[in-house]
Amino acid sequence: MPTSFLFDGPEDARVTILLAHGAGAPMDSASMNATAKALAAEGFRVARFEFGYMTSRRTEAGKKPPPRADKVMPEFIAAVDDLGPTNGPLIIGGKSMGGRVASMVADSLFEAGRIAGLVCLGYPFHPPAKPETLRTAHLAELKTPTMIFQGTRDEFGSPEEIAGYTLSPAITVQFLEDGDHDLKPRKTLSGFSTADHLKTIATSIDAWAKRIAK
Numbered sequence: 735m736p737t738s739f740l741f742d743g744p745e746d747a748r749v750t751i752l753l754a755h756g757a758g759a760p761m762d763s764a765s766m767n768a769t770a771k772a773l774a775a776e777g778f779r780v781a782r783f784e785f786g787y788m789t790s791r792r793t794e795a796g797k798k799p800p801p802r803a804d805k806v807m808p809e810f811i812a813a814v815d816d817l818g819p820t821n822g823p824l825i826i827g828g829k830s831m832g833g834r835v836a837s838m839v840a841d842s843l844f845e846a847g848r849i850a851g852l853v854c855l856g857y858p859f860h861p862p863a864k865p866e867t868l869r870t871a872h873l874a875e876l877k878t879p880t881m882i883f884q885g886t887r888d889e890f891g892s893p894e895e896i897a898g899y900t901l902s903p904a905i906t907v908q909f910l911e912d913g914d915h916d917l918k919p920r921k922t923l924s925g926f927s928t929a930d931h932l933k934t935i936a937t938s939i940d941a942w943a944k945r946i947a948k
Contacts, residue, residue, distance in 0.1 A: 743774030754832025827853030859891030885913020
């Protein structure tokens, strides 16, 4: 079945970003909506899609648990195929699990000249309270230019933990002050709002994309 997309931003944008959702929330969750709108406001064309298990939750088939990340890798590649040619360079990525799956397919697409980069919003470096169960092996050798945005309160990977990981030099990690796994800060404590962090993400990706996507 062809991939269904949600689009934001100008059709003639210089760069398109293809995003997948996290494990527990759909492509049109409040967090994904806000992220897409912030990126669109920065001039990006944003395409969102859902993995099959999440789409099934909208039907009588009911709620299905997320499959292992490697099981939905073909669905991400199919989404790139179904999106087809874009006006300019394509960047792939996603929220949490969506970004992880994107990172697992990125190099094959990058080496084929199909994408220019990878963006991960809250990478799940390990499950909460299980810092020994790392999901980082492939990140050590990643060749695709990558930006990871991580809240400093993210229970899936703290700045202190990440500092000890072996990550490819192609990866830039940008921390967002007091952000949780959804990158949301406690405004009264941090002085930042979610909108502030989303603006930072959008402007940072814009500057980075101008370097990597000639």
